[in-house]
Amino acid sequence: MQTRFNIVLVRPEIPQNTGNIGRLCVNTDTTLHLVKPLGFSLDDKHVKRAGMDYWSHLSLVAHDSLEDYFESTAGVKRYFFSTKAVKTHYECPFESGAHLIFGNEGSGLPDYAHVEFADLMYTIPMSGRARRSLNLANSAAIVLYEALRPGR
Numbered sequence: 001m002q003t004r005f006n007i008v009l010v011r012p013e014i015p016q017n018t019g020n021i022g023r024l025c026v027n028t029d030t031t032l033h034l035v036k037p038l039g040f041s042l043d044d045k046h047v048k049r050a051g052m053d054y055w056s057h058l059s060l061v062a063h064d065s066l067e068d069y070f071e072s073t074a075g076v077k078r079y080f081f082s083t084k085a086v087k088t089h090y091e092c093p094f095e096s097g098a099h100l101i102f103g104n105e106g107s108g109l110p111d112y113a114h115v116e117f118a119d120l121m122y123t124i125p126m127s128g129r130a131r132r133s134l135n136l137a138n139s140a141a142i143v144l145y146e147a148l149r150p151g152r
Contacts, residue, residue: 005094005147006031006076007140008101010066010109013039017105020137022058028144031059033099035069066110073099078120081143082109083133085123092122094147102143105136 007030012018018034025032034042042062063069077098081089103109114121124134124142134142146152 004029004096005144006033006097006099007144008033008035008069008078008099009104009136009140010035010069010101011037011039011104012136013105014136015040017136019052019055021140022052022060023054024137024141024144025059026054026057028148030144031061033061033063033069033073035063035066039104078117080109080113080117080121081123081139082114082121083123083126084108084114085121087122088125089122089143089146092143092147094152098147100140100143100147102136102140 005028007021007025009018009021009032012034018038018040022032024030063072077095078101079092079094079098080101082103101109103113122143124139126134133139
């Protein structure tokens with residue numbers, strides 16, 4: 001069965017965020033794509049130590065680089081999520097099977113993505129008083145559950 005959506009994490013740095021997003025993906029029949037380099041190891045020892053007993057149920061695809069990701073997924077519908085976007089995630093069309101792309105915790109998406117994919121870039125609205133952006137795992141959950149909302 002084809003998954004409804006795909007979450008793509010570009011160079012994730014914090015294993016706990018990736019673990020939480022992996023759990024989100026297992027529970028929503030979503031494929032998780034990880035774009036290297038990663039800020040942690042995915043070997044069995046590290047996964048088990050993090051208590052990720054669900055990891056074996058995860059549909060996971062690893063890509064050696066962002067260029068590799070783009071080449072191996074040519075033709076798929078993509079939506080990018082960033083604090084630097086203007087349109088909100090409520091405006092995203094969320095076509096079934098689309099790839100929902102998030103940058104890493106420290107620096108977000110590469111600068112060129114904001115130019116090259118500006119028309120496909122969305123943000124989660126936050127208070128003007130917000131001093132920091134939302135946690136990556138929380139952001140992925142907010143976006144994915146909006147995409148899965150009945151009646152969209």
